[in-house]
Amino acid sequence: MEVGYLSKVRVYEISKQLNISSKELIKKLKEFGVDVHSHMSTLEDDEAQLILDYYSSEVQESENNQVKEETIDEEISRTAKHENFEKKMNDSSKKTKVKDKMMKDEEVKQDTIEQSDEIKVIQIPNKVSVQTLAEKLGKTPAEIIKSLMMRGIMASINQEVDFDTASQVAEEYGILLEEETQETLEEKMFEEEPDSPEDLVERPPVVVVMGHVDHGKTSLLDAIRKSNVTAKEAGGITQHIGASTVEVNGKKITFLDTPGHEAFTAMRMRGAQVTDIAILVVAADDGVMPQTIEAINHAKAANVQIIVAINKIDKPGANPDRVKQELADYGLLAEEWGGDTICVPVSAVTKTNLDTLLEMVLLVAEMAELKANPNKRARGTIIEAQLDKGRGPVATVLVQSGTLKVGDPIVAGSTHGRIRAMMDDKGRRVKKAGPSTPVEILGLSEVPSAGDRFYVAESDKQARHYAEILAERNREQSLRATPNKVSLDDLFSQIQSGNVKQLNIVVKADVQGSVEAVKQSLERLSNDEVRIHTIHGGVGAITESDVMLASASNAIIIGFNVRPEAGAKSVAETEKVDIRLYRVIYNAIEDIEAAMKGMLDPEFQEKVIGHAEIRQTFKVSGVGTIGGAYVQDGKLVRNAKVRIVRNGIVVYEGQLSSLKRFKDDVKEVNAGYECGLSFEKFNDIKEGDIVEAFIMEEIPRA
Incomplete structure (x- = not known):
């Protein structure tokens, strides 16, 4: 052999x-x-x-x-x-x-x-009823109850036993049990044998367009579509389904219309790896901007090949070489400069070099040898979904392997159904869709979530059964504690148990110099047990996008002289992302170093008690500048600490020197009321500034 x-x-x-x-x-x-x-x-x-x-x-x-x-x-x-x-x-x-x-x-x-x-290996959940265990083992409930009694466990037919107990009972009958997780459940439901090389055929690449706002992402995508519409399809796209397919030199390319890297990362967080190539759009007259950097880091974290489209080369002041220089600072060195990043100067307005850009996409796809087997039951990912009043639940899906057909029974996340109709990106009814093809489907029982995987089942009954099991699993998981995310509090124990080999960090600061300083200082703390890796660094307030990236990459967020946006704070609480805010770099270094050594001291936890907006300013001789403010939420307290936040950047942190209602000094002012404020050793207050009041509560370490 x-x-x-x-x-x-x-x-x-x-x-x-x-x-x-x-x-x-x-x-x-x-x-x-x-x-x-x-x-x-x-x-x-x-x-x-x-x-x-x-x-x-x-x-x-x-x-x-x-x-x-x-x-x-x-x-x-x-x-x-x-x-x-x-x-x-x-x-x-x-x-x-x-x-x-x-x-x-x-x-x-x-x-x-x-x-x-005769040796069986059976998968069961973490807990199982006596009745179910008997069915799994092919025994009567009486036999199982008797076996449990011999172990001192009195259980009725509907009572649940834990996995360890069930394993001991199963061993008596020569049967091995394995714990069934969400992943193994789906493996069991739709176990996919590896494809033979002769069954694989070339599939179109799946592309996402990313970049800074106003750099021309939408214009570029629209220009590509219109340039590649055939004569019989004149008039362009008749229906928007969240994805589109264009044809170049007889080969197809699928574009996903994500509103930005936030959705891209949200899908990756759910385990949906759908994109092969990211086109990074950078304006030739504007250069690399904060969202450009975010897009680069999101694409790198998802291990997706980047092609740069330097847009707006038709505009005065366009400087493609400056863009390439700035990109090189973030690890994207252009091919013509000796690197391996493809950079194509384009114009969405004049349609310059669009064909070249698409040819480069096909070249990268060819090098990646993207293949799939179309001759089996389809599986793929839900791109987007909504409830249509006239048509019911509607979902845009991307077929990733196999061929999806009208009439197929499918499971999509915890929903199921039989496909009644399919439409392509041009709004035409189609009967089947192969790998890398986006289609809109009708016939699901409920609206699934974007990022959910879908599978074609053997029958309606099987689809319904598996969807019910997955729905039950989702309910159980939502009732349990959120899966362990890395935080500084439990970093040492996770390192010791081997769960953490690399600590991912997102750094946000008030200026770029601080971002680099914090990154370098923290990465130097890497040791044999754990490596510290900065997956994203940027200037400005901590955004929802930062939190989503941290959640998808199991990272913590270090904020230096910045604050989280209101939306980011609530998302961080939901996703259990640890956000640490500092005003001194050394404190951040000390905290992470101590966490790595398991020596975090009892900490003071900040509790925000209220926000007020400065609406007018008054200069009073002998006193300084006084701000006329409106309390938006919570309350302002005379002895509380305060910080002034301007455009997401902390410009002052200290104490109130006075708090007044009309001419009277007061101890506190509640939400919905106006007040006068002045600050110790700070007079540079401006209209629109947000005053954040907070107190420090001591929290002992567990």
């Missing part, structure tokens, strides 16, 4: 190659001391080679025995032709004895195979 170089392979792949059952292989591996649990377990190179060598020698021996057996059979047959019936019967008996003797080892081996096939 020829055996080439092996990378890590799964048990079922080896069993398929050897043409034996996975259970037999699992048993044989355990005899060799290899610890495997199921057909999905992976083997190291040497382990796989060991078992292949073993079966190779057995196959050779079996073939030799087969040759001997055939020779004996021929001899017996020739003899039988020339003798009487009784003699033939005797010879037949002798023949059987000879064959029995020669096949003795083979029979023993067959017995082993039959016995090994």
Whole structure:
């Protein structure tokens, strides 16, 4: 048997190659001391080679025995032709004895195979009822209850037992149990065997357009679409479905219309890796801007190939070389400068170089060898979905493998249905859609979520059953604690348990110099146990986009002289993203260093008690500048600490020197009332400034 170089392979792949059952292989591996649990377990190179060598020698021996057996059979047959019936019967008996003797080892081996096939591996949830456990094990509930009683557990037929107890009961019957997670449930539902190379065909690349606001993302996408509409489709797109397909030189490219990198990251956070290439749009007259940097970091975090479109080259002041220089500072070095980033100067207005840009997309796609198998049941991702008053739940889906057909029963997240109709990006009704094709589908029972995966099931009944199971799992997960996200408080314990090998950080600061200083200072803290990696650094307030990126990358956010936007703060609470705010770099370094060593002292937690907006300013001789303010929420308290936030940047932090209602000094002013404010050692207040009042509460470490 020829055996080439092996990378890590799964048990079922080896069993398929050897043409034996996975259970037999699992048993044989355990005899060799290899610890495997199921057909999905992976083997190291040497382990796989060991078992292949073993079966190779057995196959050779079996073939030799087969040759001997055939020779004996021929001899017996020739003899039988020339003798009487009784003699033939005797010879037949002798023949059987000879064959029995020669096949003795083979029979023993067959017995082993039959016995090994009786070993079952069954997946169950973390908790399971006695009734369900009995069904899974093929036993009566009475037998299971009796087994539990022998262990001192009194349980009724509907009572739940934990996974460990269920495992002990199952072992009595020679059955192994594995805990069923959301991932293994979906694997079990729609387990996909690897495709044979001959079944794979080239598929169109899936592209997303990203960049800073006003740099021409939408204009560029519209120009690409209109340039690639055929004569019979004159008039352009008749229906917007959140994705579109264009054709270049006989090859197709699929564009996803994400409103920005926020949606792109939200989909990645749900585990939907749908995009192959990102076109980064940068205006030639404006250069790299804060959202450009965010887009670069989001694409890099998702491991997506970036092609730069330097737009607006038709405008006065356009300077593509300056753009390339700025991009080089963020790790995107242009090809013509010796790097590997493709940069194409384009104009969405004059349609200059659009063909070149699309040809570059096809070139990158060709190098990536993007392929899929269209000849199987479809699976893919929900791009967007909404409830249409006339048509019911409508979803735009991207088929990633297989072919989706009208009439297919599908499971989409925790919803299900049978596809009643499909429309392509031109609004035309279609009967089927292959890999990398976006279509709008009708027929789902409910509106799924963007980023949910969809699968084609065998029947409506199976689709409904699996959708109900997934819905139940989602409910259980929402009731449980949110999955562990990294925070400074538990960083040391996660490092010790091996859960954290790399601490990802998002850095936001008031000026670019501070961003670089904080990044460099923190990354120097990396050691043998944990590496600190900055996945994004930017200037300005902490935004929802920052929080989504941190959530998707399991990162913490370090803010230096900046504040989170109101929306970002609520998203961070929902996603359990740890935001740490500092005014001194050394404090941030100390905190992370202490967390890595497990020595965080009791901390003071900031509690914001109110916000007020400065609406007028007055200069009073001998006193300084006084701000006329309106309390927006909470309250302002005379002895509270305050900070002044201007365009997301903290410009002052200190104490109030006075708090007045009309001419009277007061201790506090509640929301909905106006007041006069002055600040200790600070007079540079301006209309529109936000005053944030806060107190410090001591929180002991757990």
